[in-house]
Amino acid sequence: MTTTNEILEYLLANSPWVDRDTTVDTVKAGDPGKPVARAGVCWFAAMDTLREAHAAGCDLLVCHEPTFWEHSAGESAWRNVPPGAEKQKFLDETGMVVLRAHDTWDQWPEVGIRDSWAHFLGLERPVYLSEETEPHRYHGIYEIKPQSLRAFALQVAQKVRRLGEDSVRVIGDPERFVSRPAIGVGCAGPDREAVARGADVCVVCYDGAAYWAVRERLAEMGAAVLTVEHGTSEMPGMEAMCVHFAQRFPEIDFQYFAAHPCPWTVQPA
Numbered sequence: 352m353t354t355t356n357e358i359l360e361y362l363l364a365n366s367p368w369v370d371r372d373t374t375v376d377t378v379k380a381g382d383p384g385k386p387v388a389r390a391g392v393c394w395f396a397a398m399d400t401l402r403e404a405h406a407a408g409c410d411l412l413v414c415h416e417p418t419f420w421e422h423s424a425g426e427s428a429w430r431n432v433p434p435g436a437e438k439q440k441f442l443d444e445t446g447m448v449v450l451r452a453h454d455t456w457d458q459w460p461e462v463g464i465r466d467s468w469a470h471f472l473g474l475e476r477p478v479y480l481s482e483e484t485e486p487h488r489y490h491g492i493y494e495i496k497p498q499s500l501r502a503f504a505l506q507v508a509q510k511v512r513r514l515g516e517d518s519v520r521v522i523g524d525p526e527r528f529v530s531r532p533a534i535g536v537g538c539a540g541p542d543r544e545a546v547a548r549g550a551d552v553c554v555v556c557y558d559g560a561a562y563w564a565v566r567e568r569l570a571e572m573g574a575a576v577l578t579v580e581h582g583t584s585e586m587p588g589m590e591a592m593c594v595h596f597a598q599r600f601p602e603i604d605f606q607y608f609a610a611h612p613c614p615w616t617v618q619p620a
């Protein structure tokens with residue numbers, strides 16, 4: 352039977368862009384040598400998601416982001432203090448394995464984070480992909496029918512609602528026309544290089560694009576800026592991972608877990 356180690360090796364062996372010595376794609380909990388019969392895939396291993404996956408019979412949960420809120424292979428800073436201690440205790444008691452697939456999946460072609468996000472947003476006509484000039488697959492610029500920023504933002508808002516995001520926030524004149532949206536990979540969003548290549552609206556996430564450091568600067572460069580939550584921009588890629596793994600490892604029963612704490616919006620009437 353397949354083990355977590357074999358799944359990790361499949362990811363690493365097909366990710367020549369990843370340095371095995373420094374990658375954060377490692378096993379965070381549990382015994383990776385155990386056979387896996389049922390596995391969950393999620394964007395973030397929130398406590399409730401761990402419980403849900405365990406209740407569903409998962410031996411393994413594959414996540415994209417840190418389980419213990421620290422972008423390092425060891426994720427050690429919060430393991431012994433609340434709320435990490437409770438999570439660690441749960442993992443110790445259940446023996447569920449947690450594997451992070453981040454550096455591999457961010458750049459995985461076609462079904463990885465960027466290309467799945469583009470597909471989810473209906474951006475099917477790339478005019479620039481970063482691998483053409485850079486040693487990474489983080490950014491893309493796409494051609495769309497010229498339309499008002501308001502209309503484009505509304506389309507994105509309608510699409511991301513399925514992911515649990517009830518609004519998007521926008522910088523730029525709502526009536527200006529846009530035709531070249533740029534997207535990125537989670538926190539590695541499109542920036543001045545994309546604007547220099549003709550992007551007129553940058554789709555970024557709050558975690559990667561702080562207001563004055565990024566979004567206001569992009570606005571001063573003449574780009575409109577559309578911001579979504581970090582998870583919203585990466586969940587399509589993790590849903591695609593679940594489908595991909597189910598095909599690649601048919602002996603394992605894979606299930607996608609969408610839930611993690613999602614912000615909601617209130618507007619005065």
Ligand SMILES: [Fe+2]
Pocket residue numbers: 415453457464536537538585
């Ligand atoms: Fe990512």
Ligand SMILES: [Fe+2]
Pocket residue numbers: 416536537538581585
């Ligand atoms: Fe991310």
